[in-house]
Amino acid sequence: MKRLVSIGVSYRRTVQFQQLQYFVAVAETRHFTRAADLVHVAQPSLSQQIKALERELGADLFLRARGNITLTDAGEALLPLARRILADADTARHEVQELAQLHSGRVRLGATPSLCTGLLPDVLRAFHDRYPGIRLLIEEGGSHDLVRELARGALDLALVVLPLPTPSPALTTVELLREDLVVVSSPEAPAPGGGGSRRTVRVADLEGERLVMFRHGYDLRELTVAACRAEGFEPDFTVEGGEMDAVLGFVRAGLGVAVVPRMVAARSGSGLRVTPLAPPGLERTIALAHRSDVAPPRAARELQRMLLER
Numbered sequence: 001m002k003r004l005v006s007i008g009v010s011y012r013r014t015v016q017f018q019q020l021q022y023f024v025a026v027a028e029t030r031h032f033t034r035a036a037d038l039v040h041v042a043q044p045s046l047s048q049q050i051k052a053l054e055r056e057l058g059a060d061l062f063l064r065a066r067g068n069i070t071l072t073d074a075g076e077a078l079l080p081l082a083r084r085i086l087a088d089a090d091t092a093r094h095e096v097q098e099l100a101q102l103h104s105g106r107v108r109l110g111a112t113p114s115l116c117t118g119l120l121p122d123v124l125r126a127f128h129d130r131y132p133g134i135r136l137l138i139e140e141g142g143s144h145d146l147v148r149e150l151a152r153g154a155l156d157l158a159l160v161v162l163p164l165p166t167p168s169p170a171l172t173t174v175e176l177l178r179e180d181l182v183v184v185s186s187p188e189a190p191a192p193g194g195g196g197s198r199r200t201v202r203v204a205d206l207e208g209e210r211l212v213m214f215r216h217g218y219d220l221r222e223l224t225v226a227a228c229r230a231e232g233f234e235p236d237f238t239v240e241g242g243e244m245d246a247v248l249g250f251v252r253a254g255l256g257v258a259v260v261p262r263m264v265a266a267r268s269g270s271g272l273r274v275t276p277l278a279p280p281g282l283e284r285t286i287a288l289a290h291r292s293d294v295a296p297p298r299a300a301r302e303l304q305r306m307l308l309e310r
Contacts, residue, residue: 087153
């Protein structure tokens with residue numbers, strides 16, 4: 001794969017694929033020598049190819065000052081496009097190399113941490129049992145981060161929470177499930193809302209409760225805070241900034257209560273009191289997303305099928 005079509009309709013000349021590799025390496029290291037080491041080429045050859053790329057595009061891509069390499073506006077514009085082209089080429093290479101019966105290959109799946117804890121373990125075990133030669137590469141993150149990684153070609157599929165923070169026609173989403181949220185607390189602490197352990201609790205009953213809260217950018221944080229404000233109060237955080245495992249640990253230790261997905265509470269084991277939310281309660285919609293312009297690799301399509309049929 002030595003050449004690819006020109007970037008931008010206004011350019012009739014072609015840009016070498018290798019030149020984009022060198023450009024991205026320099027952009028990420030901000031150093032020509034380190035970039036040359038990264039792509040295993042002599043530094044003078046790399047510099048010549050970067051200059052050739054700049055001539056082809058008719059613009060400087062880097063500002064070169066002694067000991068300081070920065071991107072120009074043209075370089076900033078090219079970088080996400082170049083990364084996407086390289087990622088797509090990498091995906092195509094892996095797709096071609098997969099054996100006919102899915103004996104080898106990889107799937108790059110993104111998911112929010114709560115889904116990694118609640119939904120994925122059983123599905124990934126079934127997938128691995130059926131296709132033991134497929135490598136599973138999992139990236140945890142918030143829906144906003146996962147959407148960005150999908151768009152730049154770093155993921156094949158992603159499990160995200162709807163609605164997306166920044167809806168994009170470049171992504172295709174398929175609703176997977178709707179999941180209730182519940183309140184978890186330490187059995188040694190008073191039940192949320194002051195009632196018994198078997199009763200439901202309203203969102204309004206969380207006023208005055210000490211909440212263990214997820215970090216900023218976490219879908220569950222935004223949903224819980226919005227629900228509290230809709231009831232006319234600001235939630236009171238005793239601990240905030242954790243991932244799912246940390247939040248559950250803090251709750252077990254009696255630091256406060258937390259609102260989590262029902263599946264997570266069911267898989268969390270002993271040491272937690274689980275209290276349902278009274279109707280209408282709270283729920284979230286989980287969707288499976290992939291890029292609209294590129295079909296996921298074959299192994300990813302098989303995992304997609306298993307997720308949709310679960």
